[in-house]
Structure formats: C-alpha cells, structure tokens
Amino acid sequence: MPRRRTLQDLADAAGLSLAATSYALRGVRGSPGTIRRVRQLADELGYTVDPIARALASGRTGSVGVSGSLRDLWQQDLSVMLTQALRRRGRYATIADADADPSQERLIVEQFVAQRVDGAVVSPVDPSAAYWRLLDPAVAVVAIGDALTSRPGTGSVLFDNRWGVQTALAHLASLGHRRVGLLAPALPSTPGRPAEVLAVEVAATLGLKLVPFSAPAATNAAVTVAAGLLSDPNQVTAVFCLSDSLAFAVYQAARDLGVQVPAELSVIGYDDHQLAALVNPGLTTMAWDEDAIVEAAVSQLVGLLEDEPPQTPVFRPELILRASTTHPS
Structure with missing residues (x-):
C-alpha cells in the first residue's frame, strides 16, 4: 500500500520550505504563481491535509x-x-x-x-x-x-442600515404613501433588531404611519403573517420588507387575496436576491x-x-x- 504523502514531500517537490509550502497551499502567502504551482503539485502527488496532524501541530x-x-x-x-x-x-x-x-x-x-x-x-x-x-x-x-x-x-x-431603511422609506414617501407595513424576519422572542428600530425612527421623521409585523424568515411560513397584514384593505398602501424572502411572501399573500401589486399595494424588499428580477412584477429592493x-x-x-x-x-x-x-x- 503506498504511503501517505506528507507536507515535506510536497515542499521537496516545490523546492520550498515547509512554512512557505503550507502558506502557499492555504493561499495566505506567496505569489499567485507559487500558489498555483504548489496546489498543482499537491494534486499530482495526491497530497491531502491530515486534519488531525494539523490540529496537533498548530x-x-x-x-x-x-x-x-x-x-x-x-x-x-x-x-x-x-x-x-x-x-x-x-x-x-x-x-x-x-x-x-x-x-x-x-x-x-x-x-x-x-x-x-x-x-x-x-x-x-x-x-x-x-x-x-x-x-x-x-x-x-x-x-x-x-x-x-x-x-x-x-x-x-x-x-449601513440607516441609509438603507431611510432610502427605502423615503422612496415610498415620495410616491405618496403614508400608511406603510413593516415586515421583519423575526420571532416574537427575538429582540428588536437595529434595522427594525431604525425603521420606526425613520418613519416618524418622514411622517409615515408604520404598521410593524414579525414573521418567520422562510417565504412559505411568512405568507400567513403577510395575509394578516393585508386583510384590512385600508390598513396600508405599501409594505416594506426587511428581506426579499418576506417580499415574496407578500406577493403570494396579495395574489391569494386578489390584491394587485403595485396597482393596489406597493412592495419593496431588502436584499436584491437573484429572484427579485424574475418575479412578476419585478421587485423594487435594496441591493448589497x-x-x-x-x-x-x-x-x-x-x-x-x-x-x-x-x-x-x-x-x-x-x-x-x-x-x-x-x-x-
């Protein structure tokens, strides 16, 4: 049975010290050419890291x-x-x-x-x-x-959630919205998160009435909460969601209730997930x-x-x- 290749074998093949070989293998030090060469040699020699040996040594x-x-x-x-x-x-x-x-x-x-x-x-x-x-x-x-x-x-x-929340709510305010729902990814046991606290502060400065709701993070689990927010047609004219997953839940709840987006309800998300451009209508959102x-x-x-x-x-x-x-x- 062939013996297990060691870091010393790899260092000898590369013509480097043990330390330089280890750094290059991990990509933390060394020129791009050296890193590529050491990793290629490791593949050719069949060298793999022994996690137990590494833990004992380092x-x-x-x-x-x-x-x-x-x-x-x-x-x-x-x-x-x-x-x-x-x-x-x-x-x-x-x-x-x-x-x-x-x-x-x-x-x-x-x-x-x-x-x-x-x-x-x-x-x-x-x-x-x-x-x-x-x-x-x-x-x-x-x-x-x-x-x-x-x-x-x-x-x-x-x-910079202050910037993000301010920008999102200011966009809704500029369109003429005054009653805005806030859907946040949290359980009842979750303490107030910074973005939620900021949303309340920013809404007050913009003259918006904010109606906050907490929901599970998953889209399908949040649909029921979103439906509760939309059940009163006079409660809000827009919903600001602190994740795109929750915005997709609002889309589903609105569809189930026969509420048209955006004609009857504006929705804005907070992530720019890759699906945001694919849903219908495309989701206005904050991108990172x-x-x-x-x-x-x-x-x-x-x-x-x-x-x-x-x-x-x-x-x-x-x-x-x-x-x-x-x-x-």
Whole structure:
C-alpha cells in the first residue's frame, strides 16, 4: 500500500520550505504563481491535509463555523459564497441554521465551542446576546450586518442600515404613501433588531404611519403573517420588507387575496436576491455587493487568525427600482 504523502514531500517537490509550502497551499502567502504551482503539485502527488496532524501541530482544526438564518434566500446564497471563499483560503466551513431564533443561535454557539472551530463568520440574530462570549477569545469571529457588542475583539462587516431603511422609506414617501407595513424576519422572542428600530425612527421623521409585523424568515411560513397584514384593505398602501424572502411572501399573500401589486399595494424588499428580477412584477429592493461583503469577511477572519487587529468596513445598499412600487391608488 503506498504511503501517505506528507507536507515535506510536497515542499521537496516545490523546492520550498515547509512554512512557505503550507502558506502557499492555504493561499495566505506567496505569489499567485507559487500558489498555483504548489496546489498543482499537491494534486499530482495526491497530497491531502491530515486534519488531525494539523490540529496537533498548530493547535487549530482548520474549520470555521458559518451561522445564519438559512431559510432566508439571501442568507442561503451568502452562506454558500462564504464556504467557497473559505475553501479557497484552505478553510473548511460547517454551516448552521439559526432560523431567526436566538435560542437556536445559542445552541449553535455552543456547538461551535464543542467543535473547537478556529473561527466563525456569523449573521447574528441577536447581536447583543451574552452567549457570544462563550466563544473563546482565541477564536476568530467576524459578524456580518451588525456588530457583536457583547464580545470585544470581534471583527465586523457592518451594513449601513440607516441609509438603507431611510432610502427605502423615503422612496415610498415620495410616491405618496403614508400608511406603510413593516415586515421583519423575526420571532416574537427575538429582540428588536437595529434595522427594525431604525425603521420606526425613520418613519416618524418622514411622517409615515408604520404598521410593524414579525414573521418567520422562510417565504412559505411568512405568507400567513403577510395575509394578516393585508386583510384590512385600508390598513396600508405599501409594505416594506426587511428581506426579499418576506417580499415574496407578500406577493403570494396579495395574489391569494386578489390584491394587485403595485396597482393596489406597493412592495419593496431588502436584499436584491437573484429572484427579485424574475418575479412578476419585478421587485423594487435594496441591493448589497455580496462579493465585496464575502471578501471583506473572509479576509478579516484570516487576518484575525494571523493576529491582525479587527476592522469594521461598512457597506451601503443601493436602491434598485423595478415595477413593484408606484403611487397609491
């Protein structure tokens, strides 16, 4: 039986030191040509990383936890993009579904602790929760969207939700809407999230009457809540959804109730998921630069693992106008 190829074998073939070979293999250091050459040699030699040996040698497992509410379509896509970007950096992800539920999110944090992950990239349900401190300070953590205020030293890729919420609601106000429903991806047990709090503040400054509703993150599960919001035809003339998944639920509820979008109800989302341009009518929404967000999060995580100080890049969404918003009838 042929022996297992070692990192030393790969280093000898590449004519590099062990450290340089390891860095190139993980894509964290070295020229693009060196990285390509080392990875090609690894394939030719049949070299694969022994996770147990790596953990014993470095004290790290090479694994990263990724947490988000995966029944939300945009977060599904973001999680896949994160795992692909981590894999390119020689890291392997374990994806966990928080399902917009703080109690589930706590279990995920405990699971990451038990798995001894090197790091975690999270889209937090409750960014202020104390359970984030369960992750050892040596674990590199990057939060996407909102900062983990209870865990010092955590990296952040922040969203300028004030800009996003202000832009979305100002668009509805400019069209003449004054009674606007707010559909937020949260359970009754979920504390007020920053975007929701901002929506209430911004609506007051714009002279809008905001009618807030909380709904499950999944589109099919949120249809009933959306139907409740639309059951009174005089209650709202527009709905602002804090995810495109919820906007699609409003579309379904409106169709079931015979309410025409946008003639009788304007709808605006918050993600620009790839389906937003495909539904009928096309969904007006706030778009994020997902590629840049993923790159910022993964680069920051790798930096934290190399003892670099955390950073806080801030991303601002862009209003994408489609056919789902118009003047109230």
